[in-house]
Amino acid sequence: MQQLFRLLPSVDAVLADLAADAGLAALPRALLRDAVNDFLNGLRADIKAGRVTDAAQLAPQLVGAQCARFVRAAARPHFRRVVNATGVVVHTNLGRSLLAPCAIAAAAEACARYSNLEFDLATGERGSRYSHVVDILRRLTGAEAALVVNNNAAAVLITLETLAKGREVVVSRGQLVEIGGSFRIPEVMAKSGAILREVGATNRTHPRDYANAVNENTALLLKVHTSNYRIVGFTKEVSLAELVAIGRDRGLPVMEDLGSGNLTDFAGLGLPGEPTVQRALADGADVVTFSGDKVLGGPQAGVIVGKAAIIEAIRKNPLNRAVRIDKMTLAALEATLRLYLDPERARREVPTLAMMTAPPGALAKKARRLAAILKKSLAGRYAVAAVPGASRVGGGAFPEHDLPTTLVALTPLQGAPSPDALRERLLATDPPLVGRIEDAAFLLDPRTLADDELGLVAAVLGQAMDDPAR
Structure with a gap:
């Protein structure tokens, strides 16, 4: 264990390596130093708990890449963008109305x-x-x-x-x-x-x-x-x-x-x-x-x-x-x-009015476009289908009225994360994506997705597949 501790780099050495990353170098040094300390403390805890037992796990290149990811995530603003795929137009928890x-x-x-x-x-x-x-x-x-x-x-x-x-x-x-x-x-x-x-x-x-x-x-x-x-x-x-x-x-x-x-x-x-x-x-x-x-x-x-x-x-x-x-x-x-x-x-x-009154036909077309994109990027992981469904106005308005929509349903195939696990992973992506779960499928509603967010949805889902700890 002591030999493993000795393999850990110093804070200053890590900061020097991070200086080569233009995106991280622009961050306040105090924030960088705190994040690096947190990362190294996490490695020390992993060594003590027996989760890190091999020197290969502490190879400089591997540790450097892990630290850069950790610092990048820690440096994100706490208040930031979220992709709303819930179909709730005036979503109180996600900032209510979007501005024109x-x-x-x-x-x-x-x-x-x-x-x-x-x-x-x-x-x-x-x-x-x-x-x-x-x-x-x-x-x-x-x-x-x-x-x-x-x-x-x-x-x-x-x-x-x-x-x-x-x-x-x-x-x-x-x-x-x-x-x-x-x-x-x-x-x-x-x-x-x-x-x-x-x-x-x-x-x-x-x-x-x-x-x-x-x-x-x-x-x-x-x-x-x-x-x-x-x-x-x-x-x-x-x-x-x-x-x-x-x-x-x-x-x-x-x-x-x-x-x-x-x-x-x-x-x-x-x-x-x-x-x-x-x-x-x-x-x-x-x-x-x-x-x-x-x-x-x-x-x-x-x-x-x-x-x-x-x-x-x-x-x-x-x-x-x-x-x-x-x-x-x-x-x-x-x-x-x-x-x-x-x-x-x-x-x-006015985005709220446009989303509330979006024609069902236009939503179906957008759902099919999104489904086509995701069938390629999620092939072999999820069955992707456009299915009829309902959206809500939200914000305490029209409480009993459903808005007809077409949803994109992601049903996990063998070995893929469950809808609940996928939901958790998507909360950690950049940007986070929020959808909903019904009938053992993770659902995306195009009503609350802008046209230029369809490709972003695929990219975010890719993050969730490639790096669940991101």
């Missing part, structure tokens, strides 16, 4: 150059960062005014804190939703200082439930769109128009949290009709909140639209400073919203 090219360019410009973030070019004086998106949001939604914060939970929080702190907010028991990360409407409401007043039953709520709950301490009537689940069967829900009528009769504002919210009428696009922001305002809602990075297909943001007096009160709330939107997000959001001025262009260029 114009939004990416706008965000890059905002990062690289000075801007008029809070500078009024007409007067040369200090301006408002919100001015960059207010007019276009008013035009697209019909709202009197608008404000944008950093996400929809923040939008709900600051709106409730502004309108109902210390007072009651009436909401149907069947709408007390839980969103990603176990955050729940009642908890957000509690943080705002508002007092929750539940009405109705889980499956049935009537107009009289709201009307009977109103008292001298009531500040707001709240409707929460259950975008991430459905209650079916013996049900009854109060429409927004009915709730607005109660609010007008009692002199109370009405708020709707549309959650994943959208500006597109999907009824004619092969998807179930979902309430739009425009419809909610037309039905009389005083304030509406929704996300920017779900069905809208923009960056993470919480959009608040509605009556001018309410929006102005929210804008003046000191909490607004804590939840305000940053310059990159503003730039990307404005660029995304501008696409919606031409709905057809938005459906083509």
Whole structure:
């Protein structure tokens, strides 16, 4: 064992060898040194555990190649690209919506150059960062005014804190939703200082439930769109128009949290009709909140639209400073919203909309192309077939609706890694690839793969086959 330890190179010797690798030499030396130390400590542990018992296993060329791979993997950014082959368009764990090219360019410009973030070019004086998106949001939604914060939970929080702190907010028991990360409407409401007043039953709520709950301490009537689940069967829900009528009769504002919210009428696009922001305002809602990075297909943001007096009160709330939107997000959001001025262009260029509405025939064609590529690269390892299947919108939207697609199924032949083992290997490739497993096959859905990613999928699968420890 001592002889094996003596064969291990010094840290400085390894660093000198790595200096010949241009890609590694460009890395910070402190990072390189830490990675080399970790690699050598791993070899020492292998010697002690009896996993390395022969001097041939520590040959300089072999150790050098292993160390370079180890360091290269250790030096990867922790936050990095992932290939999404799950078919879930708005995948919360994989970054939700992809940005349109114009939004990416706008965000890059905002990062690289000075801007008029809070500078009024007409007067040369200090301006408002919100001015960059207010007019276009008013035009697209019909709202009197608008404000944008950093996400929809923040939008709900600051709106409730502004309108109902210390007072009651009436909401149907069947709408007390839980969103990603176990955050729940009642908890957000509690943080705002508002007092929750539940009405109705889980499956049935009537107009009289709201009307009977109103008292001298009531500040707001709240409707929460259950975008991430459905209650079916013996049900009854109060429409927004009915709730607005109660609010007008009692002199109370009405708020709707549309959650994943959208500006597109999907009824004619092969998807179930979902309430739009425009419809909610037309039905009389005083304030509406929704996300920017779900069905809208923009960056993470919480959009608040509605009556001018309410929006102005929210804008003046000191909490607004804590939840305000940053310059990159503003730039990307404005660029995304501008696409919606031409709905057809938005459906083509906003990736979320394009993927959601992709024609089944086009997806089948893409699946066959991918299958043909993989049949060559995985020959003898996996049976490759294009099979019918379903995608999902994700992001808490259209929870019960499947999108028809064609999947590429990889079924292992004798000796090939199982679907579960393949999944684990693909998490360690560069870039990682995420698919799904059904019926003893590893599935790839072309809906969430760009055309230029088909060859990359083959390359990544090749990595998983050649070097499972990569």
